[in-house]
Amino acid sequence: EAQVTQNPRYLITVTGKKLTVTCSQNMNHEYMSWYRQDPGLGLRQIYYSMNVEVTDKGDVPEGYKVSRKEKRNFPLILESPSPNQTSLYFCASSLARQGYEQYFGPGTRLTVT
């Protein structure tokens, strides 16, 4: 089944404790992206990747890191999480960089205390 998976689905952590949210797709998609969703703000793009070893900043990259060492995986790293990073995070992938539908993962609800 074609899908995007994210882990963990729920995470409660403390300020400053490094964490990684994993994202994996099985569709051989080139383009992958991370978004955060906050009430009243819709989805805001954090980082995107057009292919292996090619990443770029979205609209809200501060406090986040990403890497794309393999085509299927695109982890999101929070090196020193802060409470303002409490949010619902979505990973998405699409066949190519634009003009194709994005497939979304189920979301990761992160709480930073």
Place this chain on the structure above:
Amino acid sequence: SQQGEEDPQALSIQEGENATMNCSYKTSINNLQWYRQNSGRGLVHLILIRSNEREKHSGRLRVTLDTSKKSSSLLITASRAADTASYFCATDLNTGGFKTIFGAGTRLFVKA
């Protein structure tokens, strides 16, 4: 500031009625897409319209795009209770990289 902005923010209608949602954007785009989200779950793609297209249909969905007004509309005909969800427009920019910008969404509630 956000590229896409939906209007209205919330919409409540009776089953069987049509629902119209609007999206406005600020800069030049390559494509515009509409997505649906059920209650905090992942988004599901509904329809894509390219910048050189004016109208597109998919089942009960009709999307229009007016690039001169930088706006799009999504019409859901004969709404069902199962259409209750949030609807987002997303624009693929054609300047400044390959970002996708989502609007804040319209929450649709269809009463049975």
